[in-house]
Amino acid sequence: SQKIxxxxxxxxxxxxxxxxxTCNYTNYSPAYLQWYRQDPGRGPVFLLLIRENEKEKRxxxxxxxxxxxLKQSLFHITASQPADSAxxxxxxxxxxxxxxxxxxxxxxxxxx
Amino acid sequence: DTGxxxxxxxxxxxxxxxxxFRCDPISEHNxxxxxxxxxxxxxxxxxxxxxxxxxEKSRLLxxxxxxxxxxxxxxxxEIQRTEQGDSAMYLCASSLVRTxxxxxxxxxxxxxxxx
Numbered sequence: 001s002q003k004i005x006x007x008x009x010x011x012x013x014x015x016x017x018x019x020x021x022t023c024n025y026t027n028y029s030p031a032y033l034q035w036y037r038q039d040p041g042r043g044p045v046f047l048l049l050i051r052e053n054e055k056e057k058r059x060x061x062x063x064x065x066x067x068x069x070l071k072q073s074l075f076h077i078t079a080s081q082p083a084d085s086a087x088x089x090x091x092x093x094x095x096x097x098x099x100x101x102x103x104x105x106x107x108x109x110x111x112x
Numbered sequence: 113d114t115g116x117x118x119x120x121x122x123x124x125x126x127x128x129x130x131x132x133f134r135c136d137p138i139s140e141h142n143x144x145x146x147x148x149x150x151x152x153x154x155x156x157x158x159x160x161x162x163x164x165x166x167x168e169k170s171r172l173l174x175x176x177x178x179x180x181x182x183x184x185x186x187x188x189x190e191i192q193r194t195e196q197g198d199s200a201m202y203l204c205a206s207s208l209v210r211t212x213x214x215x216x217x218x219x220x221x222x223x224x225x226x227x
Contacts, residue, residue, distance in 0.1 A: 004154075008152075034215065034216075036218075041220075041221075041223075042220055042221070043116075043203050043205070043218030043219050043220050043221050044155065044203075044218045045218070046215040046216065046217065049215055089154050089155075091154070093214075098143060098145075098160055098162075098167070098168070098207075098209070098214070099145065099157040099160060099168065099170075100145075100155075100157065100216060101157065102154030102155050102156070103154050104152065104153055104154050105153075105154050
């Protein structure tokens with residue numbers, strides 16, 4: 001069966017450290033993978049998109065890697081800040097369909 | 113504010129009643145999506161439109177659910193004969209189709225509570 005797995009346990013890290021979140025998938029062949037941020041009571045906000053032929057993408061303090069052999073994406077936030085505290089969702093987009101299939105999300109808590 | 117808007121933000125209804133939600137996408141976006149999200153889960157795809165055409169519906173979308181996008185602008189999602197299991201956050205998103213993977217812009221959602 002198809003699955004997208006993100007660590008359901010909250011990730012607690014100290015301000016200034018690098019947060020690394022994992023997204024693993026099975027039985028998908030996504031053309032693209034996206035990461036979204038979601039704050040409580042709000043809709044998801046797009047952060048980064050990475051294509052299947054790209055290994056890494058960066059945007060400011062954010063970095064995403066995509067390994068289609070391992071079927072895994074890693075999402076890094078460097079120099080984390082308390083304002084980065086939120087739930088982070090990975091989503092797969094296959095080339096033949098427009099919909100996104102989301103993981104359950106990982107809650108990140110950055111403390112002082 | 114030129115983002116995606118949804119109304120109402122909250123809706124409380126009794127089981128068996130009908131409810132309708134509205135989504136106004138970003139004006140130049142030609143694709144509009146509906147998702148449902150329950151606590152602790154990621155959004156689940158329900159349906160999407162390209163302009164006014166409804167191109168895909170999830171198996172999750174029972175015959176009590178119907179969505180429209182007249183004239184390719186705003187969209188409505190109606191749930192008939194609501195059940196307690198319909199309680200969730202209903203999210204609308206829009207995007208501009210292009211050759212790359214399309215990022216989706218989400219609205220704030222409508223939280224439905226069925227008593």
